[in-house]
Amino acid sequence: MNESPEDIFTKIVLEIFKVSGMLNTEGDMMAEEFGLSSARWKVLGAIAQAEQLLTVSEIARTVGQSRQATQRLVDALKKASLICFISNPKHKRAKFVVLTKYGEQVFWKLWHKQLPWAASGAEALTTAELLTTFSAMKKLSGYFSGN
């Protein structure tokens, strides 16, 4: 069966939708123990792993979502005492978001829980598939964001 590039591309798109939903469910299950969800975990991770202090808008750009969706998740994390705001000398309203002690503890526990999960998942693919898929995903997110 000789398929054109656009046919394969379309199939990839549909498969990405499917896998994305599955990964969300996986993340929800892993994070449930800590009262978190995939969505909140993603935001927590973006803050924890950033090299600089981030504002809500910057977190949104990091995870590739709207400012507004991210704001809601940050508010939920604050309510759960996982993060707090600190003042930003560069901007009166756009405060920095930082993890609390508790937030850091939860993030690291999740990190350690996620490692073997990721190792198992990685075993489902060959090394070539891992590397090439990552390369392709980066190209796609770049392509659709115009970079």
Next chain:
Amino acid sequence: MNESPEDIFTKIVLEIFKVSGMLNTEGDMMAEEFGLSSARWKVLGAIAQAEQLLTVSEIARTVGQSRQATQRLVDALKKASLICFISNPKHKRAKFVVLTKYGEQVFWKLWHKQLPWAASGAEALTTAELLTTFSAMKKLSGYFSGN
């Protein structure tokens, strides 16, 4: 920088989330002209391209989503006169979902609109990336659904 398979896997996961959101936005833009969204388009496509008549539950399994989410989309498509139900001799309640004439017209118009879009997207990747990424995505959806 020598990265472990689990690190790459984790990065792929985060990138899949990002790309999935972008593709949703792309689909929304393409489908808007026909009063559709990515989500409804996906359901329409599953029905249009199926080799057999499908019930709502079967559509849900095809697109990899919950029965309930799919039911809502099907109801919306029915309200928009894109699909209709026909009786299923095998099951009193689980009717078959089929495209209306109008639904078929819209699906084909979208198909033709999507083709050049997919061709452009495919050009962002190498042939190897296309093939390997598709293979990897299939493996992942299989892995997480236990097949």
Next chain:
DNA sequence: AGGAACATGACAACATATTGTCAATATGTT
């Protein structure tokens, strides 16, 4: 300085997706 353009947080409306539950219907076993 002043004013235009842009970025940000806040709030709201809506679409989408998951989970949970219930009753109706099939299916499979004895």
Next chain:
DNA sequence: AACATATTGACAATATGTTGTCATGTTCCT
């Protein structure tokens, strides 16, 4: 036939995500 089990559609609650809008704050240009 009768019962247990699973599937299905229907309905509801909740979380997540997008878009739109507004007021505030920042930046850039002249």
